[in-house]
Amino acid sequence: MTSTQTRLRDVKRPRVVRIVTLLCTLVTVWHIFATFLWISPPTQIRTLVPGNLLTSYMIPFFGQSWSVFAPEPINGDLILKVRAEVEKDGKLSTTDWVDATAVELAMSHHNLFPPRAANLGTQQAMEYKNSFDALTPAQQRVAGLGYYKGTDWEKRLSTSITNLAATPAAKTYLEKERHTLAYATQVARAVWGKDVVHVQFQASRQNVIPFAERNNPEAKKPALQIVNTGWRGTYEYPQQDEGAFADVFLPALKDVTGK
Amino acid sequence: MSSTESTPTVLGRVRNVVSAIFRDVPKALAVTVLAFLTWLEGWLLNSKKATYGVAVARIGLSIAALGILASNFSTRLYTWGAGGAWSGDVANPRADFPHIWFLSAFQLVRESPVAFTILYLFVGVLAVLVLVGYRVRIVMPIFLILWISLVELQTMIGDQGDNMFRIAFIALLFTDAGKRWSFDARRRARRETRGSLFVRAWRGSRILPKWSTNLSHNLAVIALACQICMVYVSGALFKSGGLPWQNGYAIYAPLHTQRFGTWPELSTLFTTWGPLVAALSVGSVLFQVIFAGALLNKWTRRMVLLAMLSFHAGIGLLMGLPWFSLTMVAVDAIFIRDTTWAGLVQWVKTKSRERRLIEDSVDIPQRREAAPEPVEEPEPQLVP
Numbered sequence: 001m002t003s004t005q006t007r008l009r010d011v012k013r014p015r016v017v018r019i020v021t022l023l024c025t026l027v028t029v030w031h032i033f034a035t036f037l038w039i040s041p042p043t044q045i046r047t048l049v050p051g052n053l054l055t056s057y058m059i060p061f062f063g064q065s066w067s068v069f070a071p072e073p074i075n076g077d078l079i080l081k082v083r084a085e086v087e088k089d090g091k092l093s094t095t096d097w098v099d100a101t102a103v104e105l106a107m108s109h110h111n112l113f114p115p116r117a118a119n120l121g122t123q124q125a126m127e128y129k130n131s132f133d134a135l136t137p138a139q140q141r142v143a144g145l146g147y148y149k150g151t152d153w154e155k156r157l158s159t160s161i162t163n164l165a166a167t168p169a170a171k172t173y174l175e176k177e178r179h180t181l182a183y184a185t186q187v188a189r190a191v192w193g194k195d196v197v198h199v200q201f202q203a204s205r206q207n208v209i210p211f212a213e214r215n216n217p218e219a220k221k222p223a224l225q226i227v228n229t230g231w232r233g234t235y236e237y238p239q240q241d242e243g244a245f246a247d248v249f250l251p252a253l254k255d256v257t258g259k
Numbered sequence: 260m261s262s263t264e265s266t267p268t269v270l271g272r273v274r275n276v277v278s279a280i281f282r283d284v285p286k287a288l289a290v291t292v293l294a295f296l297t298w299l300e301g302w303l304l305n306s307k308k309a310t311y312g313v314a315v316a317r318i319g320l321s322i323a324a325l326g327i328l329a330s331n332f333s334t335r336l337y338t339w340g341a342g343g344a345w346s347g348d349v350a351n352p353r354a355d356f357p358h359i360w361f362l363s364a365f366q367l368v369r370e371s372p373v374a375f376t377i378l379y380l381f382v383g384v385l386a387v388l389v390l391v392g393y394r395v396r397i398v399m400p401i402f403l404i405l406w407i408s409l410v411e412l413q414t415m416i417g418d419q420g421d422n423m424f425r426i427a428f429i430a431l432l433f434t435d436a437g438k439r440w441s442f443d444a445r446r447r448a449r450r451e452t453r454g455s456l457f458v459r460a461w462r463g464s465r466i467l468p469k470w471s472t473n474l475s476h477n478l479a480v481i482a483l484a485c486q487i488c489m490v491y492v493s494g495a496l497f498k499s500g501g502l503p504w505q506n507g508y509a510i511y512a513p514l515h516t517q518r519f520g521t522w523p524e525l526s527t528l529f530t531t532w533g534p535l536v537a538a539l540s541v542g543s544v545l546f547q548v549i550f551a552g553a554l555l556n557k558w559t560r561r562m563v564l565l566a567m568l569s570f571h572a573g574i575g576l577l578m579g580l581p582w583f584s585l586t587m588v589a590v591d592a593i594f595i596r597d598t599t600w601a602g603l604v605q606w607v608k609t610k611s612r613e614r615r616l617i618e619d620s621v622d623i624p625q626r627r628e629a630a631p632e633p634v635e636e637p638e639p640q641l642v643p
Contacts, residue, residue: 011297013304013470021303021474028478032485039493060355061429064422066494071501074519075512105517107334113326114521114579116416117334120343122518123415175347182345208515211508215531239349239370244342248334 034058039066076207077101079224080125080180084188085198085231092197100187101125103252117248124176124183125203131176132203132227134169135161143177146230148198153233154178178235185234190246191253199234203227307435307476311600312593314392314439316483317399317431319589320424321390323582324406328383330582335379339412341370348413356411365408382409392441396460399436403428420583426486427590433479435472437463439600480593487590488551491567495547504544507537514577521579529577543570554594567591 037046038058046054081097101121108114132143139161147157157177161170184201204226213219236242253259302308336342341349349369352358357366368374385402389395403425410421437443443463452464459466503509513519514526530536546566553563568588575584 011300013300017304017470018300020471021300024474024478025303028482031482035482035486036489039489041497060359062426063355064419064426064490066419066490067497068419068494069509069513070494070497070504071499072503073501073509073513074516075503077517101517108518108521108579110522111579112576113330113581115331115334115338116327116413117331117338119416119518120338120346120413124346127415179345179347182347186342186345208512211503211511211536214511214515237344237347237350239341239344241336241341241344241370241372244336244340244372245345248337248342 035062038062039064076205078122078125078129079202079204079206080121080128080183081202081204082184082187082191083200084192084196086192086195087197088195095188095192097202098187098191098253100183100249103249103256106256107252121183124180128176128180129203129205129227131169131173132229135173136165138164139170139173143173144228144230146232148231148233154235157232177229180229181232181235182237182240184232185236186240186242186245187249188234189242190249196234198231200231201229203229303474303477304470305473307438307473309480309593309597310435310438310476311440311597311604312595313431313434313436313476313480314441315592315595315600316427316589317392317395317436318390318440319585319592320428320431321386323420323424323585323589324386324402325383325390326582326585327410328379328386332379336372336375338416339365339369339409340372340375343413344370346413346415348415352412354411354414356407361404362408362411364405365412369412378405379409382406392437392443394461394463395437395441395443396463399428399432403432418580418583420580420586423490423583423590424586427483427586430479430483430486434476483590483593487593488554491547491550495544495550498544499548504540507540508533509540510543511536511540519578519580522577525577539573542566546570560594564591564594 034049034054034057037049037054078101079099080101081099083097084095085092086095104118104121106118108118132140135143142157142160142164145160147153158174161174164170180201180203181199184199185196188196188199204224206224207222209219209221331338344350347353352366356362365375365378368378382402382405385398385405388398389402406428407425410417410424447463452459452462454462454464456466458464465472498504498509501509503512511530514530515523520526529539546563549559550563550567553559568591571584571588575581
């Protein structure tokens, strides 16, 4: 008993060493506690941390989320198809659909070290579809209409959607639509060139064959859940480098179609 | 008769015991707490723990970084540069990092393919320097700053491996990550430099007193160990709420999506036989949930670390996430004790010497067991 008590006293450490050790240990304990609160689902323990301290400590450097593939892992594919109206000699013609997600994903198939580029379209399709699903049925019908005439089509579309319900979901949708359209414009220009005047994209989701049916050769994938978006004018961000997009997309397209 | 006589004695005994409890238990508690603090103080200040594990984490993370840089090189402008401006991120990045001035280097050069590529290659050079442990005290912070600046340009296609990489690497900055298996270690072993602060920093010589660097190293190792445990255990708990995990078929669906089924033939191979699907699904939850507790015993620790290694090998190969997997495996290395790593080094040295002697067809002199690399303390167990 006394031997242990004297041991701590026997270990001669300057007071400053002990104070620094204590302070650094307390900082570490706080860090671990904050990480614990951040990683776990929110509980009342979080109220022990005053105000916004937890978020401002964790974000951005210790930002993380480990509910990956939980509670239910992803069970379907997101698909983004693009087609265009091309003007040649004053005549408009409609192209076939190009499955942009399939083109990108081909870069990762049978590849031990897939590039992240393979998932861009898939992720965009998911974000777009989620934002579409959050719209009201009336807004979804508007999104399905064509907006491409004149130069103010984007403004007209935005007004039509927000007039029905000026919700955060509507704002998110318009933002996701602009990004998806900008992506579709790049795909269209890469594939059909400068003559593209209008584009249309179609996001859809198709779930995998259910687990119970996996060994049944007759089994078919569940039906496509299609999001219909109308025709749009083209949209390009001023920072966009078309060549850098086409340099990756076209070779991948060639791999898929052989053309 | 006898019972009435003995009653006061029993009561007296009980009273004695109760008063002894009130007298001795607090004392015993105080002694225990004091003993623990003494032990903890020694553990934190006397030597660095998990020095090989930290070196393996440094090496593994730098290989993951090089892997990410290499596998995305031909598509770098499409993913992060001006080819991907359609996502609106070039105009206004969604992530917080590119808005922080010291993490904005790649954001600044994003629209220039040449400058972007030069900086991209420079990060690759820094990753090689981290890998070989060249002046890590200076190189590692610069590498991390540029690394975050690059991978956080496009959060759409990032994964949790990026977060683990960043958090683990921040922890490594507080450790002596160049102590083992590095050019820094060789230089330090040759000579201890005196001179200005900059000279000592450059040559990797001591700047701060030993106790303070031990403290910083060990606390960082503890923080990283807790981080990893929380990631695994929480991952399991989040999964356990889902029917596909409970019913043992959760790994099936992702392996049959286009995105996470990069080898469709292997996906079919691993998901055709139901019991295997169930074993892998349920097994991954169970091993994750017992992770922290299993570390406490030598045999369960080996078992759970091997299980996580296989789990990540599976994810890396079957789901097309090799660099995520390598990141996770690299940080798990801190749970392997220094004596184990040192033993491994010794084994490799002995074997290579034997081979050399045989190849040279020289008479094998009486083999002397080389002294094992010094491990500073006989109790390098990471988890207290």
